[in-house]
Amino acid sequence: MDPLMIALIVAVFTLIVLFSGIPIAFGLSFVSIALLIVFEGFQMLDVFAETFYAGLNSFVLLSIPMFILMGMAVANSPAGKDLYTGLDRWLWRVPGGLVISNIGACSIFAALSGSSPATCAAIGTMGIPEMRKRGYSDQIATGTIAAGGTLGVLIPPSIVLIVYGMATGTSIGRLFLAGIVPGFMLASLFAVWALIHSYFIDKNAAKLLRNRKPPTLREKFEVLPRIFPFLAIIIGVLYVLYGGVATPSEASGVGAFLVFVMIAVVYKIYQPKKIWNIVKVSMKESVMIMFIIAASYLFAFTLSQLYVTQSLAQSMIELSSNKWMIFLMVNVFLLVAGFFLPPVAVIVMTSAILLPVITTLGFDPYWFAIVFTINMEIGLITPPVGLNLYIIKGITPDVSLSTILRGSFPFMMMMVLSIVILCIFPEIVTWLPDKLMGKPLGY
Template structure:
């Protein structure tokens, strides 16, 4: 059978299996085993366990559970609420200060926790009632938090970037640095739109309702600055050549647990057990997907599907930007239905030879791919953040939350366009800190 036709059949079968509702990792294994048996015989199944566990035999994977523990330790405390209160106290007299403080809190907390749902829950519980109390439209209050929560998968340390680095054998350090400037750019675009929409709705006068003394501003800082210092310390150790990403993640996880115990009295064995249990559950899920995706990639390669697609793309007489537009459309649609980790592990092995053949930088592409995944987090039918916000404020309809988040989707699309026009936004910082990429 023609490999391209076989690839189409594999794609359709994969979509149908994943849409059936079974776990992503199990679905990938079922599809892989089915096609390997049909085209390579039963003996091919003997290789599946070796490939699955071989994919997990990677020291860099240790950073995933460690960063997840960091996030779980922070998310289990009042750190999100304190971070929100600190920014609100310091920025309340700035025009648009409340909406800026909400988005700033989302950016910082998502970077600390690495979890989009945790960010929406932690900041949304404080920010949404406060914005509604001051007269902000429900769409602005809900949409800004839903969009702000997506920033965690781009701003380092990002588990999504680690997964991409492992899937494509790309430097995780360079990927972390590549997400800094685009992440800050997205925060700026989100803030600009939020202030504009607030001004347009005629609610600017409510933004200076509260006054805080210098004592009130300073007294909350000791509760949030230690966690920010840990994140900065992890990044400094990583890029200062002091330790590897896995080692810094382990130290960061331990320090976050200690800080949670000291600052928020997280001494209860039950509370600590909850943090470790939830971290283990999420880590196993991600690692299982990584192993299954390795088997899936092997199946595609052994049936010459990956090579044939890359060769076919290379023979197309189309502008490379037309090709990139088609890839972005594919990623956007995939992100509507599947979690970011699954999309990256399934698509990266196929797309990497295509984008490198077309002359695109894989580090730059990682940022573009991640922003596409961010869009999926606030877009139906899955749109995880939309449902988290609806759970926090059930009297705000899903339609209102969606309408409020759509302008932020536009901001993300604009960010992708700017990255295409100015690739240096993603590649400049890695080249400055770590030297030009090879």
């Protein structure tokens, strides 16, 4: 059978299985086994266990549960509240300062936790009621946190970038470096929209700001000693990674240990029951991600075995002689995929197909990784999956999902703008990793 016809069958069958509600890892495994049996015969069952195990047989994968543990320890402490409070007190005079404070808190918390849902839940629980109380509209209050939470998949250490590195064989350290400047550029674009909204749209919030009692200098400084240790840990983890002092697995392990020490020292969280709850939640999320990675490895093997990956890559290249037209089609495909599937699933299912196309066209693979990730960020705040939308809905049950979506829309446009900026100035992504690690071989 023609490989492109097989690709169509694979796509339809996979979508039917995933839309049935079955967990992604089980769905990918079932699809892979069924396709191998149908097209290659029952003898392919002999390679199932070996291929599934090979998807997890990597020392680098140890960094995923360690970074998740690190993030969950922060998320289950008052660190998010302190970040938010500190930024709010320092930015209180700025128009839209409370919105910007929430965006800043999301950026820093994203770097601490590496998780978009954790960032949304931790900052949103405090930030949304406060913004609403001070006169900000429901749209801007909920949309800010929904969009700010997405920064967790871009600003390192990011679980999504680790999974991308594993799926594509690219350097995780270089991916982390590539994500720093675009991550904070995107946070700045969010802040720009907050200023525009406050100056030209939300006059009521500006009026309430003038009546607010200014925080004292003592109030501004009292929260800083509780924030700085966690920022120091993040800086230390990034330094040892980029300085070649430690591997991602070693850095994440030490980082997780130090975060546990800090929450015990700073917030007195050392009771065995609380520690076990953090470990339990981290273990559950880690197993889920690892299972998806193993299943995706089997899925990628199936696509390669049936010559689907190679045929699709060649067909996309032959479809248009203009590399930017192909790139546009890839972006549209990623956006649509992000509407229905979580970032990890999209990465493990599509990166093996898309990366050969991108590199053949002459695009930098690390630049594409960041563009890919921003597309996944948009998927986090768009229905029907839109994980962040539902987290915000859980925090504010009295606000309709359509209101949250309307509040998120301007931030989506900022994400699209950031992709355009990165296309015009790819050095925003490549400059820092090239400066610190040198240019990768072949580019």
